[in-house]
Amino acid sequence: MAETTLTSFESAELSAFLGKKNSTALEKAFGYMTVGELLWHFPRRYVEVGELTPISELPFDEHVTVVAQVVNVSQRQMHSRRGFIFEVTVSDELSSGGQELKMTFFNGYQARTDLHIGTIAMFSGKVGWYQDHLQLSQPEYAILDEASQADPRPIPIYPASAKMPNKRIRDLMGLLLEHFTDQKLPEFLPRELLRTHHYPQRHQAFLDRHFPKEIKHAYVARQRFAFEEAFMLQLALGERGRQLGAQKAIARPPVPGRLADKFDAQLPFSLTEDQLVVGEQISKDLEQAHPMHRLLQGEVGSGKTVVALRAILQVIDAGGQAALLAPTEVLAAQHYASIKKMLGKLAEPGLFGEGEGTGVELLTGSAKSAHRREALLGIASGETGLIIGTHALLSDHVQFADLGLVVVDEQHRFGVEQRDALRSKAVDSVPHTLVMTATPIPRTVAMTVFGDLDTSTIKRLPAGRAPIHTHIVPMQLTGFRDRLFTRIVEEVEKGHQVYVVCPRISDTAAEQGVLLASYEDSSGQPMSVESMQEMLGGMPEFAGIRTEALHSQLDAADKQATMDSFARGEIDVLISTTVIEVGVDVHNATLMVIIDAERFGISQLHQLRGRVGRGGLPGTCLMTTWLDADHPSVGRLKTIESTIDGFELAEADLAERKEGNILGVQQSGSRSTLRELSIIKDRSLIEQARTDVGRLLADANWGSNYQGLLSAVGNWLDESTREFLNKN
Structure with missing residues (x-):
């Protein structure tokens, strides 16, 4: 993609047009130093x-x-x-x-x-x-x-500050616009697109956005700039997708009768239609001599791991290795245990006398030296076909014999550099990549952020997943509060296990004293894991009930030991933070209690309740709050209570949080490139831009026909955003 500079007008210093005093004031107020930065300081509304x-x-x-x-x-x-x-x-x-x-x-x-x-x-x-x-x-x-x-005319109302009031901004903008010409702000979008969509040219759009003759002109100009951003982003993603397709990878076709077929034959359940369809999509990708770059999304418990494991076995059958990168040691250990269990004897290297079994290893930061050395040797020799781990996999000491597939679980928890570092461990080719998420992504987000990724979705839950019933518990009502703790005891007496999730780990001594003195009088104080554990321990009805705490401040060995004990049924009630949000799979856990639930986001709450109802037993999620029923934050809880559709909740979550920094460039310390485009308001624009870009890229030589556009797209992406797109 071409690297060019901005037009000389846009990159010019403001002092050249507004004088030193005014430009210094703008820099102090907003950090603006160039003409282009001030031009994009658009009014937030107009008065007419x-x-x-x-x-x-x-x-x-x-x-x-x-x-x-x-x-x-x-x-x-x-x-x-x-x-x-x-x-x-x-x-x-x-x-x-x-x-x-x-x-x-x-x-x-x-x-x-x-x-x-x-x-x-x-x-x-x-x-x-x-x-x-x-x-x-x-x-x-x-x-x-x-x-x-x-x-x-409509009066523009700008984002302002005490020392840079609205009138001064208008005056300075008017002074700057006196220097406007269409030569200084040349058009780069294809003229035929502007005619088709009835958008003004760039020079006129800036004039209409700042000082419109009629208010409708301002909103048409706003649409044009939003479309411009959607178009540029889709073009950047589309070009990168085409470049990825031109990279070389080793084809990993299925090998009949080997590990993948043997695994399918021993599965104790039937795969869902979604799992079969997605599995076929991934299998065909792996057969290609260019790298797969696919996003696999599905609800908590939808069976993504089985799908990923079948892809891993296909790669191992074809002579390659696979690495599964997990964000936490708890999740990595959970994957290791569940995959070893699913594989059974297929996880033993050299089985059947023909080398059809494969080694499966776990490598985390807390691994003991002897185990680490043994694991590294198996990876380097190729005896270990699947290595599961955390950031420890990114160490320079980890060398693969033939890395053919990288699987990244909960991809949003990793920075782009970390994912890229693992892929770079393939020696002679680019490995295939499968990224997974249990957080459903609205289609417009997927198009905007992952537009170059092939996306597969598992929507149907496997047979045996029981329904999860969700209820809000108003803690200010004594009857509900008492019933909550009785309900926990009842579930344990049935032989089941319970999660109790709190928003923080510990309190100050004074805070804990208030909480323990009277939970009823502490309604403004968020409950911690430590206070909850002590409070339950002091309740007569909890005598004999085995409780334990789990949170991020425990060392890795203690965390794993606690999780293992809970999985074996040796702990009745696990009191934890959101460390159990992903990856924890205990089939006997049937009740999830989320304390002060209004302190969690929609996606978090949905992920948390997905920890229960995983073993065929009905699951219940109780969300407690001290807030009044008409409080805005309780509206979020009512949304969770009303549906278990993760995609519907993802849309609600997006609307609540706004889009934030959807490009993800905060991972590299930069602000988002998007300034006008809203993935909530501009869905149709994103769809249209994707279609228009598809037509443009159908011509492999589009850059020679639209050189201004080629320059502009390289220009539009700032360095860190371009790095994000190139590595995502």
Whole structure:
């Protein structure tokens, strides 16, 4: 992809157009140093005449806009702190009633300069009440000269600061736009696309975004810039996907009668239709002489591990090795135990006298030296076909004989450098890559972040997975609170096991004293693992019930020992943090209690409840909260309570958290490249951009036909984002 510089206008220093004083002020306020950075400081909304409200009709506690003339100004010092209040009285310009309204500006230096008796301005703010009269506190305003009164345009309202108020931003933007020409901001999107979608050219779009003649022009310009970002991202992903396809990998076709077939023959259950379809997709990918790059997503307990294991065995049958990278030692050990159990004698190297068995090893940071040396030797010699581990697999000491497949579990927990480091251990070719996630990804997120990955989805749960019933427990009601602990005891008395998840590990001594003195009086204090363990230990009904704590501050050996004890049924109630969110698979666990559940996100809550109901026994998830039923955070819990569809919840989670940094470049310490595109609001734009890019890339020589676009896409991606896309 071409590396070019920005247009000279966009990369120019602001001081060349705005002067040293103004450019320094913009750098202090927003960190902007170049023309391009300021151009993308778009208004967050616009005020137009159609929104104006007569002063006599102002609604209390709502956002309003009025046009009025200043009839009086005054200033007084504040008593409680340093500074002054600048007060402005205005008279309504919309009606003849002479209605007046007060405005207050705290340390209003700019307002004191701008607003004089006789000044006509448009004021915008929230209506409040002070000393028996309505007022606007800290309103935004725009002074209206004769021209603007005769031809009123929408007033842009920018993200502002105390030292860089809205009016100054508008003035500086207007000064900058005087230097605009279409030559300085050339178009790079294909002209036919602009005509098809009725978007303005780039130069005009910037003008319309900042100072539109009509408000509809501003929103069309906003659509154009959002489409531009969607198009550039899809083009970057599409080009990278094509480059990946050109890389060389060793084909790993199925070998009839070997490990993969023997594994299928000994499975004690039938694979679901989804598992078979996805397995066939992966198998065909592995047959190719270019690297597979596939995302496998599926609900908790949907059987992703079995699908991945069948792919691993296909690679081993074809002479290669596989590495399974897990984010935690608990999860790595869980994978190791479950895979060894599923393989049985197939996990023994040299079985059947024909070398058809394979070694399976676990390598983590806490491995003892002797075991580590033995494991490294088996990996380097090729005797170990599958190595399961954590970040320890990335060590320079780990050398593979022939790494053919990299499987990354819970891929979102790894940085791009870590995933790339493992792939680089293949000696003569690029290994195939399968990344897995149990967190369902909405389609638009997958298209935006993983647009170059082939995506496979397992939606149907295997037979034997019992339903999980989820309920909110209002802890402020004594009956519900008492019933919660009784319910835990009842489940243990049935011979089942229980998870109790708390939002933090420990408390200060004072906090713990409050919690233990009276849980009822501690409703504002989040419960910790340590306090919960001590509280349950002091309840008579829990006498004889075996409880144990699990959290990240325990050393690796203790964590594993606790998990092993729980898996063997030697612990009745496991009190933990979210360390058990993924990978823990105890079939006898039937009850999940999540304490102070409002402190967890939707995806976390869904993952946690997926730990129960895994052994054919019905599962129950109880989410406790001290909040009132109408609290906004309880709405999140009601969403979890209402559905077990992970994809529906992923959409709700996305809407709640907004999109955040969807490119994931925070992993390399940078902000997102996306500034206008919203994967919530702009789904249709992303779909359209993906289609348009597909048509463009159908021509392998598109770059020679659209050289400006080729330059722009290299330009648009900042260095760290490009690194993310190249390594993801």
